[in-house]
Amino acid sequence: xxxxxxxxxxxxxxxxxxxxxxxxxxxxxxxxxxxxxxxxxxxxxxxxxxxxxxxxxxxxxxxxxxxxxxxxxxxxxxxxxxxxxxxxxxxxxxxxxxxxxxxxxxxxxxxxxxxxxxxxxxxxxxxxxxxxxxxxxxxxxxxxxxxxxxxxxxxxxxxxxxxxxxxxxxxxxxxxxxxxxxxxxxxxxxxxxxxxxxxxxxxxxxxxxxxxxxxxxxxxxxxxxxxxxxxxxxxxxxxxxxxxxxxxxxxxxxxxxxxxxxxxxxxxxxxxxxxxxxxxxxxxxxxxxxxxxxxxxxxxxxxxxxxxxxxxxxxxxxxxxxxxxxxxxxxxxx
Ligand SMILES: CC(C)(COP(=O)(O)OP(=O)(O)OC[C@H]1O[C@@H](n2cnc3c(N)ncnc32)[C@H](O)[C@@H]1OP(=O)(O)O)[C@@H](O)C(=O)NCCC(=O)NCCS
Numbered sequence: 001x002x003x004x005x006x007x008x009x010x011x012x013x014x015x016x017x018x019x020x021x022x023x024x025x026x027x028x029x030x031x032x033x034x035x036x037x038x039x040x041x042x043x044x045x046x047x048x049x050x051x052x053x054x055x056x057x058x059x060x061x062x063x064x065x066x067x068x069x070x071x072x073x074x075x076x077x078x079x080x081x082x083x084x085x086x087x088x089x090x091x092x093x094x095x096x097x098x099x100x101x102x103x104x105x106x107x108x109x110x111x112x113x114x115x116x117x118x119x120x121x122x123x124x125x126x127x128x129x130x131x132x133x134x135x136x137x138x139x140x141x142x143x144x145x146x147x148x149x150x151x152x153x154x155x156x157x158x159x160x161x162x163x164x165x166x167x168x169x170x171x172x173x174x175x176x177x178x179x180x181x182x183x184x185x186x187x188x189x190x191x192x193x194x195x196x197x198x199x200x201x202x203x204x205x206x207x208x209x210x211x212x213x214x215x216x217x218x219x220x221x222x223x224x225x226x227x228x229x230x231x232x233x234x235x236x237x238x239x240x241x242x243x244x245x246x247x248x249x250x251x252x253x254x255x256x257x258x259x260x261x262x263x264x265x266x267x268x269x270x271x272x273x274x275x276x277x278x279x280x281x282x283x284x285x286x287x288x289x290x291x292x293x294x295x296x297x298x299x300x301x302x303x304x305x306x307x308x309x310x311x312x313x314x315x316x317x318x319x320x321x322x323x324x325x326x327x328x329x330x331x332x333x334x
Contacts, residue, residue, distance in 0.1 A: 008295075009168050055097050080140070121141065239311065
């Protein structure tokens, strides 16, 4: 019997129906479909109806995962939610999702790591399964990015969409599951991508509203360069220390922030298109939801099967950097 590992045994997602195309954005800000497609790879993004909270879409993704696994919410031990758009500063969105889905015996908390949030939450949840303390951990990545997007800022409003994804982690002793993770943060990058208003440093005032401080601020080029370097560095590092190279990877599941960032890492690892998931054209950057949405795309396209070596990687505000290496365990998918 091999060592006990935390394995993804179910996946669920929720993508809002409403679509905003690049042509729609052309009517709001000074941009073009051509600029957005060539600079980012994005063609459209899905957005929630106004007033829809992150806990609402997170709960739908969690319920989808549980339904596919064929178990009830009362079996869940722990809920870890990655988000930068919590319903409110407190209580944690994990509590609100716990209540919405009726996970009566679960405890939970939120992880704030922006675009690396899902990868961090996955690693955190995995620890409780590996130690044997819990048998069923729900990891949810959900963001309503439209709640913090400034539709007067063309450099950020074209990038993001809303969505949620969830995975169930359970113990496996058949060689599948999470093999390793490699995470790092560099807080000196905090000024390049953030939402300055609403926290203890700049509590909400008329002035913070007037200065549009409750929206995403980004110095795109700086983030871009950092992401290109770190995506590839961390991916290489985690492969090397597990005695793998790019050729061993069956599927590269990257955070979907910009097609050019994904392709730079792809080329550095020498991966063919068939091994790289790209769905940014459909959803944009959905922050904590991109990784589960990319897993959904891989499953829909039948590109991942039991035993495959899967490399997951993300870079986000913080800066945060994360990668997870796993042997796919198989989930029921119809
Ligand atoms: C945001 C991003 C797409 C911008 O692409 P870029 O090639 O770096 O573009 P720049 O920011 O240098 O801007 C180039 C020009 O396009 C303009 N521009 C910016 N947004 C535009 C838009 N939506 N439409 C048209 N022009 C735009 C800029 O004003 C600038 O014009 P100027 O040269 O006259 O000053 C890119 O930097 C990026 O993807 N960064 C990383 C984002 C990211 O990953 N964020 C999340 C972290 S996970």
